[in-house]
Amino acid sequence: MLRVCLRGVKATAQKSSGRIRLTNVQQCREYTTGESSSASRVVAAGLLTVTGGIGGTIIYAKWDHKFRAAVEKNVPYSEWLLGLALGPVSQDSGLPIRKPMESIQPPSMLEKQMRTSKAKSEKKLKETTEHGAQDSGPASPQPAQNIQEASAEATQIISAISEVQSIPAPCDTEPTAAAGDCKECSDPNIALETATVFQDTKSAGTAEPLRERSAEEVAARLAQQNQDEKDIITSLSAQLDDSLASSAKATLQAIGAQEAALQAITQHTHKLKEAMEAEGPSEEKSTQWKDLEAALADRTTSVNDAKTALVKANEALDSLKSVIDKSKGLKITAARPLILAAEENLHKMVVDLDKVVSKVQSAESEAKIVAQYTELVHEAKQQFQREVSSLTPEIQANWKGLTGKLSTDDLNALIAHAHRRIDQLNRELAEQRVQEQIHMEAALEQQRAEDQRALDKAVGTAKQHVKEEARLEQERKLAELREVIEAEMRTQLRRQAAAHTDHVRDVLKVQEQELRAEAEQELSSKLLAQETRYRQLTQEQLDDFTLDMNAAYARLKGVEEAIDSHVEAEEEARKAHRLWLSVEALTYTLKTASTESPSMPLEDAAEAVRASCVENDFALALASALPEESLKRGVYSEASLRARFNSLRSLARRVALIDESHNTLYQYFLSYVQAALLFEKQQEVPPTQLRSEDLDPFKLLSYASYCLEHGDLELAAKLVNQLRGEARRVVEDWLIEARLTLETRQVISLLSAYANAVGLGTTQAP
Amino acid sequence: MADELGRKWDRCLADTALKTVTGVGIGIVFSVLFFKRRTWPVSFGSGLGLGMGYSNCQHDFRSPYLIHGRVVKEQS
Numbered sequence: 026m027l028r029v030c031l032r033g034v035k036a037t038a039q040k041s042s043g044r045i046r047l048t049n050v051q052q053c054r055e056y057t058t059g060e061s062s063s064a065s066r067v068v069a070a071g072l073l074t075v076t077g078g079i080g081g082t083i084i085y086a087k088w089d090h091k092f093r094a095a096v097e098k099n100v101p102y103s104e105w106l107l108g109l110a111l112g113p114v115s116q117d118s119g120l121p122i123r124k125p126m127e128s129i130q131p132p133s134m135l136e137k138q139m140r141t142s143k144a145k146s147e148k149k150l151k152e153t154t155e156h157g158a159q160d161s162g163p164a165s166p167q168p169a170q171n172i173q174e175a176s177a178e179a180t181q182i183i184s185a186i187s188e189v190q191s192i193p194a195p196c197d198t199e200p201t202a203a204a205g206d207c208k209e210c211s212d213p214n215i216a217l218e219t220a221t222v223f224q225d226t227k228s229a230g231t232a233e234p235l236r237e238r239s240a241e242e243v244a245a246r247l248a249q250q251n252q253d254e255k256d257i258i259t260s261l262s263a264q265l266d267d268s269l270a271s272s273a274k275a276t277l278q279a280i281g282a283q284e285a286a287l288q289a290i291t292q293h294t295h296k297l298k299e300a301m302e303a304e305g306p307s308e309e310k311s312t313q314w315k316d317l318e319a320a321l322a323d324r325t326t327s328v329n330d331a332k333t334a335l336v337k338a339n340e341a342l343d344s345l346k347s348v349i350d351k352s353k354g355l356k357i358t359a360a361r362p363l364i365l366a367a368e369e370n371l372h373k374m375v376v377d378l379d380k381v382v383s384k385v386q387s388a389e390s391e392a393k394i395v396a397q398y399t400e401l402v403h404e405a406k407q408q409f410q411r412e413v414s415s416l417t418p419e420i421q422a423n424w425k426g427l428t429g430k431l432s433t434d435d436l437n438a439l440i441a442h443a444h445r446r447i448d449q450l451n452r453e454l455a456e457q458r459v460q461e462q463i464h465m466e467a468a469l470e471q472q473r474a475e476d477q478r479a480l481d482k483a484v485g486t487a488k489q490h491v492k493e494e495a496r497l498e499q500e501r502k503l504a505e506l507r508e509v510i511e512a513e514m515r516t517q518l519r520r521q522a523a524a525h526t527d528h529v530r531d532v533l534k535v536q537e538q539e540l541r542a543e544a545e546q547e548l549s550s551k552l553l554a555q556e557t558r559y560r561q562l563t564q565e566q567l568d569d570f571t572l573d574m575n576a577a578y579a580r581l582k583g584v585e586e587a588i589d590s591h592v593e594a595e596e597e598a599r600k601a602h603r604l605w606l607s608v609e610a611l612t613y614t615l616k617t618a619s620t621e622s623p624s625m626p627l628e629d630a631a632e633a634v635r636a637s638c639v640e641n642d643f644a645l646a647l648a649s650a651l652p653e654e655s656l657k658r659g660v661y662s663e664a665s666l667r668a669r670f671n672s673l674r675s676l677a678r679r680v681a682l683i684d685e686s687h688n689t690l691y692q693y694f695l696s697y698v699q700a701a702l703l704f705e706k707q708q709e710v711p712p713t714q715l716r717s718e719d720l721d722p723f724k725l726l727s728y729a730s731y732c733l734e735h736g737d738l739e740l741a742a743k744l745v746n747q748l749r750g751e752a753r754r755v756v757e758d759w760l761i762e763a764r765l766t767l768e769t770r771q772v773i774s775l776l777s778a779y780a781n782a783v784g785l786g787t788t789q790a791p
Numbered sequence: 792m793a794d795e796l797g798r799k800w801d802r803c804l805a806d807t808a809l810k811t812v813t814g815v816g817i818g819i820v821f822s823v824l825f826f827k828r829r830t831w832p833v834s835f836g837s838g839l840g841l842g843m844g845y846s847n848c849q850h851d852f853r854s855p856y857l858i859h860g861r862v863v864k865e866q867s
Contacts, residue, residue, distance in 0.1 A: 676796060685856045690849050754855055755796055 083110045090114070258363070261352045265367045268348045272341035276374040279331070279338030283381040286331035289324040290388040294395040296320045324392075331385060338378055345371050361507075365500050372493045379486050412442060601783035603637040604644060608780045610634075611773050618662035626659045627651060627769065634776060647776050655769040661762050667733045670741070673759050674726050675700075677752040681722040684750025708734055711744060722752050739767055799851050807844025814840020 086093035086107055093114070097104040108114075238246075297320075300313045349371065352364050457464070611630040618624035631651050638644030654660075661669075682696035705723040708731035712719065719725070725744050732741035742763040745756050818836020826832045850857075 680796065683852075688849075688853045688856055690845060690852065693852065751796075 079106075083107065087111045257355060261355070262363050264348055265345075265352065265363055268341070268345040269367055269370055272338070272345040272374060273370070275334070275338040275341035276378055279334035280377055280381050282327065282331040282334035283378075283385045286324070286327040287381070287385050287388050289320065289327035290385065290392045293317070293320040293324040294388070294392045297392075297395050297399050300399070328385075328389075335378070335382065338374075342371060342375060342378075361500070361504055365497065365504060368493075368500070369497050372490070372497060375493075376490055379490075383483070383486075409446075412446070597783065597786075600637070600641075601780060601786070604634070604641070605777075605780035605784050607634040607637040608773065608776045612777055615660065615662070615770065615773060618660060618665065621665060623661045623665075624659035626655075626657055628656045631656055644776060644779060647772055647779065651772050652765055652768050654765055660766045660769045663736070663738050663766065666738065666759065666763055666766060669759055669762075670729065670733055670745075670756075673756050674730060676755050677722060677726055677748065678703075680751040680755055682750075683752070688751065711740065715747070720747055722748055738763060742767060799848075803844070803848035803851055806847050807841060810840035810844040810847070811837050812840065814838070814843070 082096060083106075086096055087110075093107060093111075097107060296313070296317045300317050345367065349364055349367050352367075607630065611627060611634055614625050614627050614630045616624070631648055635645065635648045638648065678700040679697050680693070682692050682699060703723060706727050709724065709727040710731055711728035719728070725747050729741040729744040732738075732744060742760060745760055745763070748756055814836035815833055816836070818833035818839075821836065822829055822832035
């Protein structure tokens with residue numbers, strides 16, 4: 026089955042066709058499913074359940090968010106899967122950032138109830154929280170219901186800032202003006218404090234335990250506030266001054282214009298009156314009339330000017346008023362006197378302006394009356410003139426100058442006319458007298474109405490003025506009171522500060538004492554330590570010095586000894602050298618031995634050696650240990666001994682059998698035969714330990730020969746010494762000689778070694 | 792000391808030769824004189840001579856090993 030599958034797979038791999046492969050695999054699977062169908066069925070069922078479960082979970086999670094959250098929490102990697110299937114979790118819960126903003130609202134609402142829009146307050150408060158500046162301080166008018174709570178807040182805040190047990194200021198119980206004062210003076214702080222507090226604590230109560238800021242922060246903030254206030258005040262004052270100046274100028278101008286107008290009007294009326302009443306000649310009249318016209322022109326111009334000036338002044342005053350209102354809107358305590366002054370100025374200017382305007386108006390009314398009168402008179406005159414001219418057409422105007430030129434008819438006509446006129450006028454007069462009352466009443470009514478109007482206006486303006494004055498007075502009083510309260514608060518604070526400083530001073534004094542005591546103690550201990558250390562150091566120094574001195578002395582001594590010993594050593598060395606030289610000479614004498622003859626007698630050399638080592642017992646002993654024979658006769662060299670041995674060897678071989686008991690001639694014969702017949706090695710290495718069979722003379726001789734050949738005379742002598750009997754007798758001489766040589770050599774080598782040692786000992790290596 | 796043996800042999804031989812010759816001579820003499828020219832005194836004499844020489848020789852060779860002792864009368 027498997028083979029079939031494999032074959033199929035191979036075929037497909039060769040052909041590289043997916044479908045065929047699939048079919049082949051399927052064929053394979055078909056082949057295999059028959060046997061494992063149940064297992065595959067189980068597997069398929071399991072897979073199905075699993076996928077069904079997952080799908081169901083996903084669908085339910087999409088529907089129910091809580092379930093989704095639970096699943097995500099409990100099952101790892103489920104959030105990845107669910108995110109993949111459903112997308113990220115939707116934002117049901119609000120942003121946590123909004124909460125402090127919302128919670129800040131309630132207390133700010135207390136202060137900002139008079140505010141127009143909540144959004145504005147929110148914005149303002151956001152500005153506050155962002156910039157922490159005072160500009161956003163609420164500039165509301167002072168509602169009474171805020172004051173108490175705000176004053177309580179103020180007390181708390183002041184206590185929080187100053188860390189002093191705060192006594193609620195007496196102004197708290199008088200809510201009207203003073204608390205307003207407190208509130209106002211701490212108002213900017215309230216906004217900031219509450220804002221920061223609610224940023225921190227996230228609660229909506231007004232009377233919250235406030236978090237104290239550090240003194241530097243507070244001071245910085247206060248300084249900042251002061252700075253801002255100052256800036257604003259300077260700008261404000263500049264503004265006020267500007268507007269005041271401009272309005273003053275405008276007002277003065279207006280007043281001047283009005284005065285000028287007044288003057289012009291009075292002038293005009295005066296002139297008019299004069300012109301009316303004067304009876305001068307016509308030229309004068311004409312000049313008068315010209316003057317009058319000029320005056321009229323003046324008056325009109327001046328009145329116009331006055332009007333424009335008044336308008337300008339009003340504008341200026343309005344601007345000043347707006348500026349004042351704006352500055353009032355800022356609600357800064359320090360600026361209040363400025364505002365007050367500006368308001369007073371404004372009021373005064375307004376009053377002056379009104380006065381002048383009223384004066385001008387009265388003058389104008391007078392002028393109107395006079396003008397009316399003049400008109401009437403003029404009209405009458407015109408009429409009269411007309412009448413006169415109608416009567417006497419020849420006579421021209423200015424009839425006053427024509428008294429001499431008039432004829433009687435004319436005069437009569439004139440008189441008649443005059444009489445008629447008089448009658449007419451009398452009738453009119455009677456009529457007038459009759460209607461006098463009515464006219465009078467009407468006029469009175471008119472006048473009353475006018476008076477009423479004027480009165481009302483005057484009363485209105487006066488009321489306004491009075492109100493204004495009263496308000497200003499009130500403001501002034503407020504300012505004074507505020508100052509007084511301020512001063513009192515300052516004194517209280519100063520008192521508290523004084524108490525605090527006293528307390529602090531006491532504490533500081535105590536602390537100072539403590540610290541001083543501590544410091545003194547420490548100082549004394551340190552001093553003691555230092556002293557001991559100093560003493561220790563000096564002692565150490567002394568010790569060191571003594572040690573050094575001793576060491577130096579010892580070294581000096583050592584040096585001296587060394588020098589002496591050196592001298593001695595030199596001496597020794599010389600002696601050793603001499604000894605050595607003598608020993609060398611002695612050694613050399615050994616070499617003088619030739620092959621046959623012995624060396625020179627060692628007498629002299631030995632004598633020299635003896636001479637050169639007089640004090641040296643060892644060397645002396647050694648030197649005297651030299652054998653007499655060597656001294657007298659000298660020693661044979663090893664070569665000679667070797668040569669002799671060779672000859673001796675054969676002899677010893679020949680008499681090998683002969684000893685004390687065997688020494689007949691027959692033995693001799695036998696030993697000769699043995700020597701002739703026995704062959705041994707010429708040289709044989711001697712063993713380290715001689716056994717009994719090694720004591721055979723032949724062996725011994727071969728050993729000895731070997732030894733001699735290898736230069737070991739001593740061993741050879743030792744071996745030869747083992748010979749017994751006749752052989753021994755035969756080699757006795759040789760042995761003696763060998764012994765002698767050995768002895769001498771030993772002594773000399775000893776001496777030489779000793780001389781070398783001494784020389785080495787005395788020689789100083791470089 | 793090695794020469795001694797040689798010398799000894801020399802002496803020994805010489806001595807033996809001499810003695811033998813002397814013995815021979817004496818033998819001859821005796822043989823001629825007393826023993827009617829028989830040879831036995833010559834061989835006797837040579838033998839005597841040889842023997843003496845041999846003995847001498849031996850004694851000479853033995854001489855180092857000979858221990859000479861004296862009777863010492865005990866002093867009571």
